[in-house]
Amino acid sequence: MAENSGVSFIRNKTGNTSTNNSWREALDAPDSSRFTRIILAQGFDEPLGMAILPNNDVLLAERKGSVKIYNRKTKQVKTISNFNVFSGIEDGLLGIAIDPNFSKNRWIYFYYALAGDLSVNRLSRFELLGDALVQNSEKVLLEIPTQRKYCCHSAGYISFDSNGLLYLSTGDNTNAEETEGYTPVDERPGRALADDQATAANTNDLRGKILRIKPLDNGTYAIPQGNLFPPGNPKARPEIYIMGSRNPYRFSIDRKNSYLYWGDVGPDTKVMGDEGELMSYDEINQARKPGFYGWPYFLGNNQAFPKYDFETKTLGPKKNPANPVNDSPNNTGERVLPPAQAAMIWYGKKSSKNFPLLGNGGASAMVGPVYYTDLFPNAPYKLPSYYNGKLFIYEWIRGWIMAVSLDKNGNYLSMEPFLEHLKFKAPVDMQFGNDGALYVLEYGTNWFSKNMDAKLVRIEYQEGNRNPVAEIQTDKQYGASPFSVQFSGNKSIDHDREDKLFYIWNIDNKEFKGAIVNYTFTKVGAHTVALTVTDNKGGRGMASTQVFAGNTPPDVQIETSSNRSFYWDNSLLDYNVLVKDKEESAINPERIKVTFGYLPRGKDVAVILTQNQDAGNFNYLKGQQLTATLDCKSCHSVDRASVGPTYLAISERYSGKQGALTYLADKIIQGGSGVWGERAMIPHPELPKSDAEEIVNYIFSLTDKSGGKRKLKDEIVLKDHIGKGIEGLYLLNATYTDQGANGIEPLQSRDYITLRNPFVQAEDFDEGNVRLGTITTDFLTYATSINHNSFIRFNSIDLRNVRQLKYRVRAQSGGVIEVHHGNKNGPLISSIKIPSRIAGSQAHWTEIIADLKETRGVQDLYFVFTDESGKKNLFDIDWIYFGNTTL
Template identity: 55%
Template sequence: MQPAKYRQAISKEAPDSSRFSYQALASGLNEPMGMAILPNLDVVVIERKGGVKYFNNSTQELAQIAQFNVFSGIEDGLLGVAVDPAFKKNNWIYFYYAVAGDRNINHLVRFELKNQKLIQTSKKILLEVPTQRTYCCHSAGYITFGPDGLLYLSIGDNTNAEEIEGHNPIDERPGRQLSDDQGTTANSNDLRGKILRIKPEANGTYSIPEGNLFPKDGSLGKPEIFAMGLRNPFRVSVDAKTQYVYWGDVGPDSEVKASEGKLSYDEINQARQPGFFGYPYFLGANEVFPDYDFATKKEGPGKDPRRPINDSPNNTGVKELPPAQPAFIWYGKGPSAKWPLLGKGGASAMAGPVYYSDLYLNAPYKLPAYYNGKLFIYDWIRRWIFAVTMDAAGNYVSMEPFLPQLKVVAPIDMQIAPDGAIYLLAYGTNWFAHNTDSGIIRVEYAEGNRKPVAAIKANNTIGAAPFTVVLSASGSKDFDAGSKLSYEWKIGNKSLYGKDARYTFTKAGVYKVVLTVSDEQGGKGIATMPVKVGNSPPVVVIATKANRSFYWDNTVLDYQVKVTDPEDGTINPAKIKLAFDYLPFGKDLASLLSADNDGNIQHTATVKLYNSQDCKSCHTLETKSVGPALKEISKKYKNQAGATAMLARKIISGGIGNWGTYPMPPHANLAEKEAQEIAGYILSLAEKPEKLPLSNKIILSEHLGKGTEGAYVLHASYTDKGANGIEPLTTTSQLVLRNPLIQFEDYQEGNVNVVIGTLKTQYVTYIANITDGKFARFNGIDLNQIKSIRLRVREHGAGGKIELRQNTKDGPLLGAVEIAAGKATDTNTDWQEIQLPVTGKNIAGVQDLYFVFRNGQAKESLFHLDWMYFQK
């Protein structure tokens, strides 16, 4: 079938991103693997460990409707789900899963789904696939249908990815058949490493359609096979017009040199007809793996892609395979010269649908014609989605990011619903985990009137009963100017109206607050927020008589940490985490206060660097994910000589084999020093910091002679026991003391200009264009014990007064100083230091300070300001 006529009318202008709206329909799924969207927009979601969840579109509720008894070791479990194209008539739904028990088999089964229930007596086993469960990995298991009603099932190669010695898995040594892909994916008599195409029959069997890769009689291979030579064809789609088949194939980790980096490409494949797609002999544009002999450790010439021969003793099928088909798109772990937009790092390529406007003519949320004929691809690790443009023949033309503003955490499925909306399934942050950031996301496109964007703000969402929550929709918006919006809040059966609402929960439980924002044209935006009642967060207080903003060398910091929790009652001091350290770097207080570092605050900057990489996709702090926990690594190498340098090399170059079958991608973008800092942070996790007393006095002596950089941080946290069905809650408190010298150009808000002046040997940055009524605001400063502020001033202008005011421009006056008029001529020398006395009352405690500049008689600039120094 020629696709030309389906790709002719394409708009050249990409749609405005504001025309897309997003709604999280459900969250907190336990390893979601796939979804099936029903004609009424209900959604069936499967979880790897066997759970089947049902999202009711009318009630917006998620419920479990079934639990399969599955083998969920390695990567197996409940892997695939799809509804029959004639679901409205037959109610058929299909599942593919690893059957629990002693037999190593997977089943493709069919049930009837009626009234949100799987009818167990309707179960039909269509297909049984023998597997091995000794080694990991590659299960695949995706189910989809073509426009002709044929069912496509992807199956992974199911071989051992370990001990491949930097090559492809073609180990022909006796006893190593489970490490030879020539016995599975390249074997025409094996269903693994394939995409199957069958026709389900009404009686629960299937027939072989015309046009598969091998004859129906099975004389040359399994007649179910449509495509072979696949490693882990994780997600599959069928073009509704051309019937071309697309899939993402997750690549190996080899050390074989390739045209771009190493021959470890992930692939997006396009099958215009049945065929052999190369693995384990070829990758990408049929780049050839050498023929590696695992017994002699010698390489020989690889296979000929025009006439590949499978002469492995583990092959039970034909020896001469069909000519190898090249990949459609391929990319490795490093930057791609051919497809630079795809980025770098770890990868898991996936193929989504090809979109056609005329299939959704009456759909309210259909995409614009701009996307006509485009293929959507996505990556589970890199977390992007791209729209791929093809020419009339289906050849690659270009690609562009799709919805880059929508951050989907590990997208694992992508489908288009009958009403034109896009559904995305997010797996969540950690591998093999019940992630709170997993869930179903619905994306709608508005061609005319745009739906309002609903947003909920709450003063609090967790507390003990009775619990009052103040709600606000002030963050909601409408991209269509002049829209008049109305607001409805639903909490259970209770409805509240207005932009703001207040509600008191009297009983413990987990509640869902639903905000619906409507415009005059009938557009509705919906946002939800959970509220947990029954456990109040602990209160952690760091009390001190000292100043809470600044340190002065060799002064004493006294502190006392107090924790209270109504549900826990008496607090065990041993459960309070407390850490104190001096940070010799920078003055980025935002990074200090937001650092996710388990109290290991001396590595705050390094943690920020670590979090900027893709490391968290595979590693968590405490528990094993796809890779080992960071604390496991630390314990293993903490006493090993040269461990920091060794781990740094691994971080930069990547590796495999030390912790299992999964490769660690390289991070060639990191400098050696950065990699060593990350390695040092990881190794530090095995150290048990000295237990600090909850009440103490500390001499601040670390900073001596180290300029204006650095900060002291006292960090306290406590996790309660949980109560009334609500999980344990953690509260953290931090006391951050910085240098008392602050540059004026570092203000948080103001209407003055920052100027860079040239000195003889360096630059000086200061604020200028200071006229009457202008100001500079500095947030969160404690004036306790502060008697004056020393200012570095340049008398250049009409002169005037500097007022120090509390919390607002017109707040209480805390002090003032006059600056004389002058005309400075030398940026190097024309500066002087003057004192601004702090004379106000009730000045202790953290507050915002406003420096307000006054001279109502002058129209020109008043003076220049460089820095301030807070003095005791």
């Protein structure tokens, strides 16, 4: 293994790289309940970076050019500037940082792609007066020529070290979509934009680098001592500190020893690495001094790529990491490069043998700060000493944060999950504030989009008394103006159970106290409601929600004269869908969607209803669930533009074509490129072929125009279940989406009917005080330990058209089964005596029929078991059959 700027490695038993850690004091990991995640603001449009001010207000930069500020006192966000940027490809407003002397000079630095015909990315300084950015105060420190013809890799992160030196990361800015599964080293004439040897491996180009400069008061900069190349060399830029990076998207500088850490987002290749895995590595790097970090010749622990000849389609020799040479005709810098340095951590699409905690799937490696307890001596939310000296790394795609332990010399020891119980939506920046809290900026689910889950959060740690965890519940979220809402904080908790909680609400800039507050909104629009929960020891937790006055959810109802609980062979379901909407004088029937289907697995109904699926498309649920649990959503969505094509576009191109199912399933497993551009698709070699086909079938279903859609009024003969067991359900689902009103988004409401098999297993009761017995040889589960006054309850049962009940029972001491409607002491609608078992005889199962009074309405149904003598163990019950004819 090549030397990594002096970082040495030892293999330990767990498969991680490690060194002796006896120098570190053994401390217990802190209880996760002592961490509180507070959402400060959300709904951003591609937030890429933040700068935390000394007073813990937060500046935020959005890629399309907006600069916003979060005010910690008012808890409000406002836009303070809009940069005119080129926001094509991955460019835009990329970086933001405050000057180390910000409290005195109010200087802020931005890195952005200049709009217009001049293809440059610019590093500039501005002045902030109050919370307004002075546009004419711009001082241009540096401009970096770029190409805007091909995607990708802009990087653009800015940060200062403890010596006042500014670091700026730049992407390789090379055509990443036509690599044919290799690295972009295309030396053919006219292909310079596809040759990373012209950028990342070029000592005379500022792209694919991390630069280090000393900003001066007059708006220029000086070259600090110790960069990779000294001034005066016409073939090497002195601003370069690190070269050979592909997309060094996020980095940090250790505030004590100035070690530089960065995540480098890796390629998708078909080249097999030394460890039997594709060399599609993302890297976490450490630099204790300037150096060349390998790209596009080496990745990971200096594993080398073969030289691919794009003209002849042949592979040449690999380069030597100890003596790399850049012979590209597109190279304008030095031919002989510094020795390549290995990554500290590297991982591909599969689970890493060296770093197994990092998971698998798509990847975008990011680096956060190194934490030191003594840098936050009086900070209220500082992390415990357990994290002293640990490096925080995180993942845009996989959503985790890891704490990396280093020895006293900075060598890698181990890593562990941080806040493993939380999932972050594409974390894109991470910094500590002066209050000791960890601030995390989340980009959100969909690429190149405004996302409601794009948010700024603050992670607080509390020693001693733990902060309450605030939670808001509302009885409704939308309604016409005036709009009355009840807010409750009763679900808020305090892990210190003896603490007493106090509730303070902020609604329309008015303060209210108490766990429950009723409020009427008279102004249409969105209203933010904030709750602060404090305890009697000074702890506090915060939560917020939004309610919307001006649009009432539609009223959707399914009317039927049929039974709403059960189906029988060839029985009839009639229905009529009715819709009302307070803000709409006329209902557009085209906006009403009625679907119907039989679900062989009844449990799938919850998925359909919670994920807004169609009842007629139940066959594609597994495929839909696979797209949600794999890394598919990182690059694709149903209908919103992202890195890869939408599912709708894929379906429109391939659905119905011969061989398309096999072709696309193989592509999911093997990966590929060239159809929707040259950006490679991540392979999934561990995915079974059957699962890949489920995904493809789900995608094809999206352009099925029928989608199970039915008339608003109809009759259906129920026969799809025949011969398919008793676990299935029918689902009739009606939805209506209104057109929005008073600036409030369109709202959707639904009504649905689920019909289940009339054979109801006794053990499936919703509430009861009996026990369950099993006979493993018969795969039988039943209700047992039934005593006098025992009961079981089934929720929301419709007895319309039910004539008789049949029980499968096994007698013991005998008793009576009573059926009560509505509650345990409600109307008695059926009763049957179960004779006692003859003494000495063997208990056996038998079926017994009970009459049922005609009953209408959906009510809870109570089966109450009695015996006048108060005996125990009356009988066992296997199932109950609800018959629509005389049995």
